[in-house]
Amino acid sequence: MVNDLNLYDWKELDIDVNSLWLINERDKSGKHANVYHGNFIPQIPYQLISRYTKKDEIVLDTFLGSGTTLYECEKLDRKFIGFDINPKMIDYVNLQMNDSDKNKFDIFECDVRNKDKFSNF
Numbered sequence: 852m853v854n855d856l857n858l859y860d861w862k863e864l865d866i867d868v869n870s871l872w873l874i875n876e877r878d879k880s881g882k883h884a885n886v887y888h889g890n891f892i893p894q895i896p897y898q899l900i901s902r903y904t905k906k907d908e909i910v911l912d913t914f915l916g917s918g919t920t921l922y923e924c925e926k927l928d929r930k931f932i933g934f935d936i937n938p939k940m941i942d943y944v945n946l947q948m949n950d951s952d953k954n955k956f957d958i959f960e961c962d963v964r965n966k967d968k969f970s971n972f
């Protein structure tokens with residue numbers, strides 16, 4: 852099994868089962884403030900995490916940005932590791948996650964092009 856979805860009730864599932872994902876309105880609930888250029892529409896990582904991971908598995912995001920994928924992981928009970936080169940975004944996301952379970956995620960300031968530094972993780 853690649854995910855926690857039950858294929859016997861796929862029509863009722865909270866995932867988009869069409870080949871074309873039509874998203875009417877960006878999810879702006881919870882921690883999704885939509886303040887960062889180029890941030891994901893939250894429904895996109897939601898769909899992918901639901902399809903390709905199971906509860907408690909780890910999702911790696913090498914371009915954390917404002918943390919959209921992390922907030923969806925929190926919602927879906929996945930663990931998370933994130934990197935970003937921009938220290939302001941690390942601070943921003945840490946602030947957003949202030950009241951969250953710290954055992955479920957780790958985020959690091961890091962240039963993912965830097966092979967030596969990256970291999971320490």
Ligand SMILES: C[S@@+](CC[C@H](N)C(=O)[O-])C[C@H]1O[C@@H](n2cnc3c(N)ncnc32)[C@H](O)[C@@H]1O
Nearest residue numbers: 889890891914916917918919935936937962963
């Ligand atoms: C388009 S944003 C990601 C947005 C994110 N998916 C969200 O929803 O907020 C790309 C991020 O990659 C980071 N980035 C760019 N080059 C990087 C590098 N070499 N190593 C680590 N992070 C990098 C940028 O600082 C930026 O926050």
